[in-house]
Amino acid sequence: MNSKAIVVVSRKLPQAVEGRLRHDYNPRFNDEDRLYTKDELIELASGAAGIVACHTDRLSADVIARLPDTIRVIANVSVGVDHVDLHAARERGIAVTNTPGVLADATAEVTILLLLGAARRASEGERLIRAGEWNSWSPSFMVGTQLTGKRLGIIGMGQVGQVTARRARGFDMTIHYHNRRRLPPDLEAGATYHETPEALLPHCDVLALHCPAIPETQRLLNAERIALLPDGAIVVNTARGSIVDEAALIAALRSGKLAAAGLDVFDNEPNIDPAFAQLSNTFLLPHIGSATRETRDAMGFRALDNLDAVLAGREPRDRVA
Numbered sequence: 001m002n003s004k005a006i007v008v009v010s011r012k013l014p015q016a017v018e019g020r021l022r023h024d025y026n027p028r029f030n031d032e033d034r035l036y037t038k039d040e041l042i043e044l045a046s047g048a049a050g051i052v053a054c055h056t057d058r059l060s061a062d063v064i065a066r067l068p069d070t071i072r073v074i075a076n077v078s079v080g081v082d083h084v085d086l087h088a089a090r091e092r093g094i095a096v097t098n099t100p101g102v103l104a105d106a107t108a109e110v111t112i113l114l115l116l117g118a119a120r121r122a123s124e125g126e127r128l129i130r131a132g133e134w135n136s137w138s139p140s141f142m143v144g145t146q147l148t149g150k151r152l153g154i155i156g157m158g159q160v161g162q163v164t165a166r167r168a169r170g171f172d173m174t175i176h177y178h179n180r181r182r183l184p185p186d187l188e189a190g191a192t193y194h195e196t197p198e199a200l201l202p203h204c205d206v207l208a209l210h211c212p213a214i215p216e217t218q219r220l221l222n223a224e225r226i227a228l229l230p231d232g233a234i235v236v237n238t239a240r241g242s243i244v245d246e247a248a249l250i251a252a253l254r255s256g257k258l259a260a261a262g263l264d265v266f267d268n269e270p271n272i273d274p275a276f277a278q279l280s281n282t283f284l285l286p287h288i289g290s291a292t293r294e295t296r297d298a299m300g301f302r303a304l305d306n307l308d309a310v311l312a313g314r315e316p317r318d319r320v321a
């Protein structure tokens with residue numbers, strides 16, 4: 001008889017990660033890689049010891065309350081855990097883990113891509129060529145914002161924020177930031193710390209959001225705070241859509257208060273507000289910040305290290321609940 005623990009794997013994972021799961025556990029894979037309904041997930045969890053989850057799963061209090069008693073761990077393949085009701089998991093004694101530290105490079109790369117794409121009107125240019133509508137050139141054609149030497153403001157100076165700052169220094173950008181705690185001088189590396197978002201925003205030619213989605217950061221970038229940005233600023237978000245008041249962002253993009261936005265994350269993904277795609281001054285990506293082969297392997301293995309630890313009775317490295 002196979003005595004390996006049963007583990008539900010909610011989405012398709014890299015081959016090597018699924019290989020390790022197959023070797024060590026009795027995995028219930030999602031070969032079709034479709035989003036399970038709440039009821040399906042609960043049913044699949046019957047007799048299982050753990051769930052390897054993703055940010056697309058909605059592990060709300062009602063779902064967690066209905067999980068079988070056999071579930072001991074939700075090992076997320078994500079750094080963000082806003083899709084899990086941590087309080088409900090704690091109440092039921094289910095450990096929850098995430099994957100910090102392994103996706104900073106990939107996410108910072110996408111931040112720079114968004115920054116450049118938004119500043120240099122890449123989406124507009126691409127669409128013009130693909131539509132066969134590029135028919136002239138002049139010195140006033142598709143003029144954008146130059147990033148070199150500009151001020152980059154970062155809200156959330158964790159690992160992703162710090163790598164973004166390092167990459168942006170390659171464009172001679174000066175770095176300003178707001179974080180819950182000021183960084184020590186070696187990590188700050190000359191960046192200017194601002195104690196509040198309000199103090200930071202007037203110094204941002206470009207604003208990059210890298211803070212976690214927690215109740216305190218919900219709609220952090222709202223109309224009042226957008227008004228504090230310099231006219232013609234650019235906003236970039238690779239964190240979570242819930243950090244931004246999207247109606248206020250769209251209004252500022254329409255009015256010209258903001259020159260452009262580069263967005264990889266949205267409210268209600270993948271059914272995002274259609275206004276984003278209608279605006280010409282947006283550069284949009286479908287939540288691919290960590291989507292590189294290297295990083296998805298690293299995230300998967302880190303999630304499995306956490307899963308292994310909990311199921312072996314050890315403290316996991318990345319426990320969030």
Ligand code: DGY
Binds near residue numbers: 078290
């Ligand atoms: C994360 O790790 O939080 C990314 O957004 C992918 O889920």
